[in-house]
Every structure is written in structure tokens, then in C-alpha cells.
Amino acid sequence: xxxxxxxxxxxxxxxxxxxxxxxxxxxxxxxxxxxxxxxxxxxxxxxxxxxxxxxxxxxxxxxxxxxxxxxxxxxxxxxxxxxxxxxxxxxxxxxxxxxxxxxxxxxxxxxxxxxxxxxxxxxxxxxxxxxxxxxxxxxxxxxxxxxxxxxxxxxxxxxxxxxxxxxxxxxxxxxxxxxxxxxxxxxxxxxxxxxxxxxxxxxxxxxxxxxxxxxxxxxxxxxxxxxxxxxxxxxxxxxxxxxxxxxxxxxxxxxxxxxxxxxxxxxxxxxxxxxxxxxxxxxxxxxxxxxxxxxxxxxxxxxxxxxxxxxxxxxxxxxxxxxxxxxxxxxxxxxxxxxxxxxxxxxxxxxxxxxxxxxxxxxxxxxxxxxxxxx
Amino acid sequence: xxxxxxxxxxxxxxxxxxxxxxxxxxxxxxxxxxxxxxxxxxxxxxxxxxxxxxxxxxxxxxxxxxxxxxxxxxxxxxxxxxxxxxxxxxxxxxxxxxxxxxxxxxxxxxxxxxxxxxxxxxxxxxxxxxxxxxxxxxxxxxxxxxxxxxxxxxxxxxxxxxxxxxxxxxxxxxxxxxxxxxxxxxxxxxxxxxxxxxxxxxxxxxxxxxxxxxxxxxxxxxxxxxxxxxxxxxxxxxxxxxxxxxxxxxxxxxxxxxxxxxxxxxxxxxxxxxxxxxx
Numbered sequence: 132x133x134x135x136x137x138x139x140x141x142x143x144x145x146x147x148x149x150x151x152x153x154x155x156x157x158x159x160x161x162x163x164x165x166x167x168x169x170x171x172x173x174x175x176x177x178x179x180x181x182x183x184x185x186x187x188x189x190x191x192x193x194x195x196x197x198x199x200x201x202x203x204x205x206x207x208x209x210x211x212x213x214x215x216x217x218x219x220x221x222x223x224x225x226x227x228x229x230x231x232x233x234x235x236x237x238x239x240x241x242x243x244x245x246x247x248x249x250x251x252x253x254x255x256x257x258x259x260x261x262x263x264x265x266x267x268x269x270x271x272x273x274x275x276x277x278x279x280x281x282x283x284x285x286x287x288x289x290x291x292x293x294x295x296x297x298x299x300x301x302x303x304x305x306x307x308x309x310x311x312x313x314x315x316x317x318x319x320x321x322x323x324x325x326x327x328x329x330x331x332x333x334x335x336x337x338x339x340x341x342x343x344x345x346x347x348x349x350x351x352x353x354x355x356x357x358x359x360x361x362x363x364x365x366x367x368x369x370x371x372x373x374x375x376x377x378x379x380x381x382x383x384x385x386x387x388x389x390x391x392x393x394x395x396x397x398x399x400x401x402x403x404x405x406x407x408x409x410x411x412x413x414x415x416x417x418x419x420x421x422x423x424x425x426x427x428x429x430x431x432x433x434x435x436x437x438x439x440x441x442x443x444x445x446x447x448x449x450x451x452x453x454x455x456x457x458x459x460x461x462x463x464x465x466x467x468x469x470x471x472x473x474x475x476x477x478x479x480x481x482x483x484x485x486x487x488x489x490x491x492x493x494x495x496x497x498x499x500x501x502x503x504x505x506x
Numbered sequence: 507x508x509x510x511x512x513x514x515x516x517x518x519x520x521x522x523x524x525x526x527x528x529x530x531x532x533x534x535x536x537x538x539x540x541x542x543x544x545x546x547x548x549x550x551x552x553x554x555x556x557x558x559x560x561x562x563x564x565x566x567x568x569x570x571x572x573x574x575x576x577x578x579x580x581x582x583x584x585x586x587x588x589x590x591x592x593x594x595x596x597x598x599x600x601x602x603x604x605x606x607x608x609x610x611x612x613x614x615x616x617x618x619x620x621x622x623x624x625x626x627x628x629x630x631x632x633x634x635x636x637x638x639x640x641x642x643x644x645x646x647x648x649x650x651x652x653x654x655x656x657x658x659x660x661x662x663x664x665x666x667x668x669x670x671x672x673x674x675x676x677x678x679x680x681x682x683x684x685x686x687x688x689x690x691x692x693x694x695x696x697x698x699x700x701x702x703x704x705x706x707x708x709x710x711x712x713x714x715x716x717x718x719x720x721x722x723x724x725x726x727x728x729x730x731x732x733x734x735x736x737x738x739x740x741x742x743x744x745x746x747x748x749x750x751x752x753x754x755x756x757x758x759x760x761x762x763x764x765x766x767x768x769x770x771x772x773x774x775x776x777x778x779x780x781x782x783x784x785x
Contacts, residue, residue, distance in 0.1 A: 184680050205686025217677035221699045230695075231685030282685070 133195045133285035140190035151342045165333035166322045173342040178322045182211050210279035214291040216271045218263040225259040228278045249280040269300045289321040338362050355496035360488040371414045372456040381405035392452025398481035400491040414482035418459040426475030434470045542754040566755030579738035590655035598663035606668040623661030646729035659712040670704035706771040735760045
């Protein structure tokens with residue numbers, strides 16, 4: 132169990148361009164932190180710097196009040212689970228888990244106790260004498276996690292552990308990792324590019340892009356109050372609809388935005404930093420655009436494409452002002468391509484981003500879907 | 507239907523070519539072995555015939571094993587071959603690991619330098635090697651043979667092994683480092699077991715030329731005490747009289763260890779050992 136803090140952590144290769152620029156992050160004891168971002172954003176590099184497999188160019192990595200920059204991986208008290216599992220192919224499951232312990236000179240009985248314990252948690256007791264090649268993907272993943280558990284590390288590092296599993300197994304393993312975190316009360320840093328994994332697993336999500344932390348916060352914070360356009364686009368599926376506009380009137384209690392067609396949209400965000408004439412981007416999530424007139428702001432548009440998910444459908448709509456949006460509609464309502472639909476959204480559901488892409492504070496985040504049900 | 511026939515005849519043709527090739531390459535060996543079990547008259551009357559009850563004779567083996575220090579030659583050959591093999595495999599694996607895993611200043615040049623050894627035949631340096639051997643007082647010892655063969659075998663072995671080592675997934679080594687395993691343990695307990703098939707391949711390729719070599723034993727260690735099998739066989743071949751029984755018998759015996767080694771190693775060659783390491 133550990134408290135980890137990253138202070139001004141930097142990584143650059145050959146002193147050239149920074150791959151990671153000044154990462155600051157505090158990880159509390161027992162926290163499940165998810166690093167998420169598109170490929171190439173530096174999240175895996177950051178994890179490898181935590182593990183000690185990648186050198187830290189500058190800054191401080193402190194685990195439990197000990198500066199760990201130059202410590203070898205094993206000395207940091209970490210255990211890593213790799214995307215490809217990385218089991219030793221010539222050793223059976225038991226030996227795979229015992230190898231690291233034996234190196235550290237743990238006694239035979241101690242090793243046995245720890246392995247039995249971990250195997251019990253992961254339900255792999257019956258596999259202990261098999262070789263990795265005789266296991267399925269999911270089982271290998273468990274063994275890899277087991278190998279981390281037996282070391283009783285201060286910090287668990289997961290590098291995209293679910294990407295090699297099929298969809299059904301991924302959901303199941305995701306639940307198991309969440310349960311494991313609860314049972315072990317372990318501190319975990321978890322890297323993924325999948326925002327669903329990030330949302331479901333993380334106590335804290337760290338969204339990364341181009342070597343910078345874009346935003347760190349709880350899943351709901353990120354969803355309701357994305358700090359900038361990148362986070363707004365990255366968290367949530369389908370992507371948030373983004374509409375360009377010009378500020379007509381701005382104040383601390385709301386901002387009115389003129390859209391392309393001349394329509395003026397009222398949004399409930401803190402616009403005290405804006406003035407009339409500023410270019411802004413308005414964001415609205417697909418589930419906050421309703422196919423009814425309960426909301427205060429009204430649109431009409433033509434359906435281009437319908438995706439049926441069963442419980443919902445995604446309507447790809449071109450609004451009357453030429454803007455394309457995605458709407459999450461009622462799955463049981465029949466909508467045909469070419470239909471004209473009228474849409475509405477409550478003023479409180481809009482996000483507004485200034486010309487730098489920074490979000491303005493929403494005055495009443497949350498409870499939008501509930502509002503729809505009531506209405 | 508015609509397609510099938512075409513395919514079948516193509517396969518048949520391939521098999522035929524292979525069979526023919528096998529026949530050609532097996533012929534001298536078979537000839538040696540069948541004639542080794544025949545009397546001198548049997549050999550000269552009809553060299554192609556199998557030994558019959560009239561021509562069957564073990565006189566060649568008798569001469570080789572009882573009346574000549576052949577077993578001693580055999581021992582020399584074994585010491586030289588096994589010694590060289592062990593050193594080549596150990597050093598080549600270590601060098602290959604260093605070259606493929608660690609990036610240090612000049613590692614590329616070192617790799618090029620080692621690769622150079624494959625292109626330049628070691629026999630070109632025979633005179634200098636002999637001079638060196640004389641200076642170090644190593645003429646007529648088995649040590650000089652081992653040293654020369656190690657130098658001869660290393661470059662190719664390093665190249666083949668580093669090729670294999672590069673295929674070992676990076677994550678395996680990283681997992682081991684996270685487990686706190688030292689670099690030497692990583693090499694001996696994880697890397698070496700994983701490249702066993704490659705080591706077996708290299709072992710076979712390296713062993714055969716050493717065992718069969720006549721050149722260096724003839725030049726560096728021709729003394730009675732240090733003769734190897736290939737050199738020892740020569741004593742039965744005279745300028746005017748050749749003891750064919752003995753020559754054929756000793757050649758047959760000389761084939762055996764190589765054959766055994768191959769059978770042992772080929773089981774390793776077939777095995778794909780990395781299955782299950784990573785997805």
C-alpha cells in the first residue's frame with residue numbers, strides 16, 4: 132500500500148523533444164488510477180517510468196516518501212502486469228509465480244502460502260501445474276495478475292491488461308479486477324486506451340494527450356465537467372457534439388451563443404471571462420439532445436443514418452443550419468432515414484469552450500437524463 | 507480433377523527429386539558401412555554387394571580397436587569437439603545476448619567485427635596460427651585445437667543466436683526485471699532455456715566441421731599423442747598399401763558420434779518452445 136507522487140516528471144529521448152512534459156500527479160493509498168488517452172499520448176511511457184523499466188529524464192518519483200528515480204524495478208515495491216502477459220513459457224504456473232519470490236530468498240513455505248492464497252483469489256488453483264501454453268487467454272491473464280499479487284507489492288501497474296481478450300471475457304475480467312482492487316485494497320495504476328474501462332474501473336481518471344495531462348478527476352467529473360475540448364471529445368461515446376458559434380451575450384449566470392444559422396442558444400455556464408463577439412465551441416452530449424420538446428432550446432433536422440443498439444438508437448442528424456449531430460434516441464421508437472425530427476435540449480446541459488478550447492464552468496452539471504424521465 | 511492430378515504429380519516430382527538426392531548423398535556412407543563388414547577379398551570382388559556369410563568379416567574393426575591406438579584418437583576427437591562446442595555455445599550465447607540486449611558504445615562495430623569472422627576463412631591464417639602456437643608452446647596439444655575451433659565457430663554461432671534472441675519478447679525480460687531477477691539469472695534461467703532449439707541447431711552446425719576437420723590436427727597437433735580420428739585414419743592409408751578394412755571400419759566408427767548427436771539435437775530442433783509465452 133503506498134502513496135505515490137509524481138513531481139514534474141519528464142521524459143525525453145536523446146534530449147530532444149519531450150515525450151512527457153512535466154507530469155504532476157498524486158496517487159493516494161488504495162486508489163485506482165487509470166491513465167487513459169489515444170495511442171502515442173505517453174501513458175505507457177509514464178507507467179514504464181513508474182515501474183523503473185524506463186529512465187526518468189528529470190523530476191521526482193516518490194513512493195512512500197522515498198525518491199525512487201534511480202531504484203531498480205524490484206526495489207520500488209511494484210509489480211507489473213503486461214498486456215502480453217509475459218509468462219515464462221518454460222515454467223508452469225506455480226513456478227511462474229514462485230520465480231520472483233525465490234530470487235528474493237523467500238522461504239519455501241512462505242512461497243507456497245502466498246501462491247495458494249493468490250490462486251484462491253483468482254480461482255486458478257487447478258491450473259498450478261500447467262504450462263502457460265496450455266492455458267486460455269483469460270487464464271494466462273489471471274496467472275499474470277497472480278504473479279503480481281504474490282509479490283505483495285506496494286503498487287500494482289497494469290499495462291492494458293485486457294486488450295488481448297475477447298469482448299465477453301474483457302467485461303468479465305474487468306469486473307474481477309474491480310473486485311480485486313476492493314478486496315486487496317491495493318494501489319493500482321492502470322493504463323488503457325478504452326474509455327469504458329477507464330470509467331468503470333477508476334477512482335481517478337487521468338486523461339493524457341501529447342505528453343500532457345489534460346485532466347485528472349473522478350469519472351463523473353470528467354464526464355460532467357470536461358476541462359477542455361480534448362477531454363470532452365475523448366470521454367463519452369459517441370463523441371460529444373461540438374458546434375461552433377459566436378458569443379452574443381455573456382455573464383456569470385449564462386452565455387448566449389449565436390450559431391451558424393443565426394439561432395441564438397442559451398447556455399448555463401459561467402461566462403464571466405467572455406465578451407460578446409468571442410468565438411466559442413458549444414458541446415452537447417448525444418444523450419442530452421432529446422427527440423421531444425421538453426428542453427428549452429429547440430432544433431430541427433433530417434435523419435441521415437440510424438444505428439440500432441436495442442435499448443437505444445443513435446440518430447445521425449443534419450440540423451437545419453447544416454451542422455451534423457448525433458442523438459441518442461429511444462431504441463423502441465421507429466425512425467426512418469430522411470425523417471425530419473425536432474430536437475430539444477435543456478440550457479443547463481450545454482458545455483461551452485472558449486477559443487483556446489478551455490471549458491467554462493457549468494452551473495448545473497448532472498441529472499440531465501433524470502430530468503428527461505421526469506418530463 | 508485435373509487440378510488434383512497436377513498437384514499430385516508436382517508432389518510426386520518433388521518427392522522424386524528429394525529421393526534421388528538422398529540416394530546420392532547416402533551412397534558413399536552406405537558403401538563405407540557395408541564394406542566395413544566384409545573381408546578384403548569381399549571388398550575387392552564386389553564392392554557393391556552386401557556382406558554375405560562368406561564375405562562377412564570383422565577383421566577391420568579388430569585391427570582398428572585392438573591393434574591401433576584408435577580409441578585414444580577417438581578420445582582426443584571427443585575432447586576437442588566437446589570442449590570447443592561447450593565453449594562456443596556458452597560464449598556465443600553470452601555475446602549474442604549482450605549484442606542484442608544491451609546498447610553500448612561501439613556495440614554495432616563489435617557486431618560487424620564478429621560478422622567479419624564469417625566471411626574470412628580461418629584457414630587463411632594457418633601460418634600465423636602455427637607461429638602463435640609455436641610461440642606459446644602449444645604445438646601438439648589439444649588446447650590449441652580447441653582454441654582454434656572456438657575462434658572458428660564463434661562468429662556464425664553469435665549471428666544465429668542473436669537472431670533468435672531478438673525474437674524473444676521484450677516483455678519477458680521486463681517481467682523478470684520487475685520480479686527483481688538479476689541479469690545473469692535472466693540469461694541463464696530465462697533466455698537460455700527459451701533458445702534451446704537455436705542452441706541445438708548451432709551445436710550441430712558447429713560440431714560436424716570440427717569432428718571432420720583434418721587440416722588443423724594435421725598442422726597443429728600431428729603427434730601420436732594428440733592425433734584425432736580423421737588424422738588417425740590416415741595411418742591405414744599408405745603410399746603403396748592401404749588397409750581398406752581398417753580404413754572403412756574406422757570411418758564407420760567415426761560417423762557414429764555425429765549421428766548420435768544429430769538424433770539427440772534434432773528433437774530439440776523441432777520443438778517450438780516459445781509457445782504460450784505471450785499471446
